[in-house]
Amino acid sequence: MNLLIRGGTVVGPDATFRADVLVESGVIVAVGEGLSSPHATVVDATDCWVGPAFVDIHTHLREPGREAAETIETGARAAAVGGFGAMVAMPNTEPALDNVPLVSYVLSQGAKTPLDVAVAGAITVGRKGESLAPLAELAALGVRLFTDDGTGVQNPLVMRRALEYAGPLGIRLAQHCEDEHLANGGVMNEGALSSRLGLAGRSAVAEEIMVQRDIALVRLTGGRVHFLHLSTARSLAMVREARAEGLDVTCEVAPHHFVLSEESCSTFDPQFKVHPPLRPDADRAALAAALATGDIDAVATDHAPHAPELKDMAFDEAPAGMLGLEHVASLTHEALGVNPVALFHLLSRGPARIAQLRASDHRVGLSAHGGVIMVGEDANLVVFDPKETWTVDRATLQSRATNTPYHGRALTGRVRSTIVKGRLVVNEGVLQ
């Protein structure tokens, strides 16, 4: 399939420029103004931004084990309409992705979708935080990111050993930062509001103490850590200082933490329950303001589908987590204002670098993501209309689950087309 993406503004790593993009056999073959190709399908990009397809490094696809909430196939559909060309499947499935057969299974299921599905392996066996999972065997399969997400590695000695072991393997450990003793089973941010509502609080300190601990362990071991879904201004400040010191730490924020605040929990609607919890508005605003400063490497969805009946339980009994894939681009765009370079940095180039998806990996059939729009690059592209307005409707989601906290919310900016490995997966907002 040959595609001519016509009339758009190409978003590079530092600047934008007017250009058409011609794709043949999965590769970009021409970039320039006024291109034509008699046999190519034309993708209209008038008034749109054209950049590298988005990359989500924090996707819960629930397969195997909880297919009632999501499957790799339905998750890929949701990702495609969200503008993603690649995602990293989180390992907190049932059972956890802590061994070669299971990781191979997810990779093979991912290969059946039009998208590139990479896998994050568990750091410890069964994500129990006790003994190391076979990191080297999984690294040989192409796994580049490891995490016990859903929970953090609680024991600092286990984390230290994991960092020491991971170092020579060229992989990165990703941490869900919350000390479980301090979080103490809390269900929303701890503070005046949780006290008033009678809901058990999860302290911001539970997150910050683990960020601090892991920075110290990186300093000790020379290791590499990626901080998942940071939610407080202090966490970001600690990471900024660690980077200034030269430590190899990266971080992401999730859209709900810079769009929503803890105030939403006062309705007791479990759609707003998530870990780490929604924070006070001052933290939300600090995260939103930091998006364009370079302190944040990626916006990652923490897309967490749950079967609908689970979110109809009482607030403290309902599971934590919310959907993210289909709305994150619009939400990030709204938070950034008109800033295409930052948008594509946060949603594509930054996350692709963290997950080492910038280069193709033929062992697992993954193409290159998050690159520059130039001749010879793999054709993973998204066409984003920064002006289109639309309203979130949970009835029209591609995800199998419906637990979006954004139902009824009006958004500005929308993915118009998604091209993965040269194939037009989404056109004019519709799955092909």
Place this chain on the structure above:
Amino acid sequence: MSMRGANLLTLEGMGREAILDVLDTAASFFDVNQRTVKKVPALKGRVVASLFFEESTRTRLSFETAAKRLGADVVSLAVASSSVKKGESLRDTISTIDALGLDAVVLRHRSSGAAVQVSRYVPHVRVINAGDGQHQHPTQGLLDVFTVRQILAERHGVVASDSGSSLFQGLRVLIVGDIRHSRVARSDIAAYSALGAEVRVAAPGTLLPTALDGWPVTVANNFEEALAWADVVGLLRLQHERGSGSFVPSLSEFTSTFGLTMERVALLKPEAIVMHPGPMNRGVEVDSLVADLPQSVITRQVTNGVPVRMAVLYLSVAEKKESL
């Protein structure tokens, strides 16, 4: 915000006028309860479901008695001992019961916010919160201020329902014990402060809420001084069966530092009113003998529970607009 025709989910933000409306209505039902024939047909033909997802003896009995005295049909489901187990969708349970054709649901649930959620699931049904987790217990708060107003009115020789909130002006209320985990404390604080009373709380540091910003209370630094200061002392049950015991070194240390022992009773004003929502842990937050002191109004609280809940049901259901 008036509760006529409305749900009763929380006392927070309910306001003075709406609370007085309930108290005055309850006063007339109190008189009904003194008669030989205690029934009024105000809710005849209406269906009230009593749904208790958590064990309770007196609140449930009190609500069901109130509903029956108003002539309502009562559908009772003790969910705590039925097939509904932890983890079942709240919406599913409510939808099933809603199919019976309800006018009101009286809901007790172990989870904070359950009544608020249910009110969204069945918007055509009036929801009365009979205690949700650690959030609110509105009828307990209402019956507590009703009881205090009734006693003060008797002392001053005035008719309670003519007194408005005047008897609460400058009234000193001390709430003692497990404030952190107490829905009663949250409702009491809202009710007393809305009526103009001054509220202090006394508790070990671990049993105070994490943050009190925005609460209309001050923390009493010296428990003994606060006892001598108070006109009303509200004791709370230490919920040690739910782990509140682990917030203090031992129950005996709690008793020795924050229990209303007989030594501390001597510090009380002679006319002080001592309250407890029940059930008491005799020997923990109260000395075994305290319940039987003249200052104690614990049985009066139980008696007043019925007319207050009659008033709540009446105002909520009888004043409900028929929607098409």
